[in-house]
Amino acid sequence: xxxxxxxxxxxxDFASLLSHLKTEYMPALCVAGRAFEHSLDPAAxxxxxxxxxxxxxxxxxxxxxxxxxxxxxxxxxxxxxxxGAYPEWPRPEDWPNDSxxxxxxxxxxxxxxxxxxxxxxxxxxxxxxxERNCHCTAIRHETPPxxxxxxxxxxxxNRGLQAIAKEAGQIAYSEGTIIAFLTGTLAPPNTYDxxxxxxxxxxxxxxxxxxxQINCAESGNISRLFNHSCDPLARxxxxxxxxxxxxxxxxxxxxxxxxxxxxxYSQQYWRREKCRCPVCRLAGDTSFMARxxxxxxxxxx
Numbered sequence: 462x463x464x465x466x467x468x469x470x471x472x473x474d475f476a477s478l479l480s481h482l483k484t485e486y487m488p489a490l491c492v493a494g495r496a497f498e499h500s501l502d503p504a505a506x507x508x509x510x511x512x513x514x515x516x517x518x519x520x521x522x523x524x525x526x527x528x529x530x531x532x533x534x535x536x537x538x539x540x541x542x543x544x545g546a547y548p549e550w551p552r553p554e555d556w557p558n559d560s561x562x563x564x565x566x567x568x569x570x571x572x573x574x575x576x577x578x579x580x581x582x583x584x585x586x587x588x589x590x591x592e593r594n595c596h597c598t599a600i601r602h603e604t605p606p607x608x609x610x611x612x613x614x615x616x617x618x619n620r621g622l623q624a625i626a627k628e629a630g631q632i633a634y635s636e637g638t639i640i641a642f643l644t645g646t647l648a649p650p651n652t653y654d655x656x657x658x659x660x661x662x663x664x665x666x667x668x669x670x671x672x673x674q675i676n677c678a679e680s681g682n683i684s685r686l687f688n689h690s691c692d693p694l695a696r697x698x699x700x701x702x703x704x705x706x707x708x709x710x711x712x713x714x715x716x717x718x719x720x721x722x723x724x725x726y727s728q729q730y731w732r733r734e735k736c737r738c739p740v741c742r743l744a745g746d747t748s749f750m751a752r753x754x755x756x757x758x759x760x761x762x
Contacts, residue, residue: 463691484627493531511531534680541645546648566672567647568704569582569665587702600642605625606640607625608621611721621686628718640695640709642684644675650672688725689726692738695711696724711726
């Protein structure tokens with residue numbers, strides 16, 4: 462069945478098609494259809510189905526599996542911390558001695574923090590407003606990034622995020638703008654090696670301990686789709702926002718309408734394979750990558 466043929470179905474043909482659908486699958490199909498319909502609104506976020514995140518041939522999965530992957534990818538605005546998931550989570554080196562452990566590793570300990578340059582507190586709850594109980598994480602840009610397939614750019618790139626401005630040719634994100642915060646499931650450092658994780662180094666705590674890993678493989682927002690470039694338009698930045706330590710994606714320079722928003726995955730990531738970004742392909746090696754490798758540690762870096 463070719464998708465474009467559905468536009469030519471008359472009422473009888475459509476009724477015949479429905480009769481061949483299994484009743485138990487209808488609720489899931491309706492949910493997927495409504496999600497897709499909602500995504501057609503220019504002001505709505507793109508729909509992100511589970512199947513789009515999998516490298517599987519849809520003609521080789523069962524009907525039941527196919528229906529299950531029609532669901533939305535589990536999107537989360539906050540990192541997930543399950544204290545029972547890793548009962549042996551080791552206490553990080555340089556974690557403040559008078560602070561409890563185990564605890565959410567992105568929480569703000571009562572002591573041991575680096576003094577804020579604005580409010581001069583070592584336990585400043587937010588680098589953006591320096592207030593408690595704020596809503597600075599509720600970033601909602603008038604034109605959010607859009608999911609786009611970049612397979613045509615070079616092999617193995619897959620989906621990415623495109624900057625969209627209110628009008629063509631305009632700046633979508635000015636230099637220094639927080640585009641989004643990366644979210645996923647928190648796990649002990651070095652638990653996963655799936656290419657979909659980022660280490661959390663607490664640059665806001667003396668000693669800058671590595672406290673966790675954000676795993677984006679099973680849950681998280683669309684920030685996990687930012688592609689790599691050795692000459693990126695954005696960077697990861699660790700910062701305190703709304704009472705938690707978070708990983709922000711910040712524009713390195715003005716990002717214009719239609720440009721792909723890219724970040725640097727770090728040298729450690731590219732130990733697994735050779736970088737294929739346009740910069741390295743043109744240079745013929747990865748020497749440029751080593752000069753642009755960023756750090757997600759450090760308050761205000």
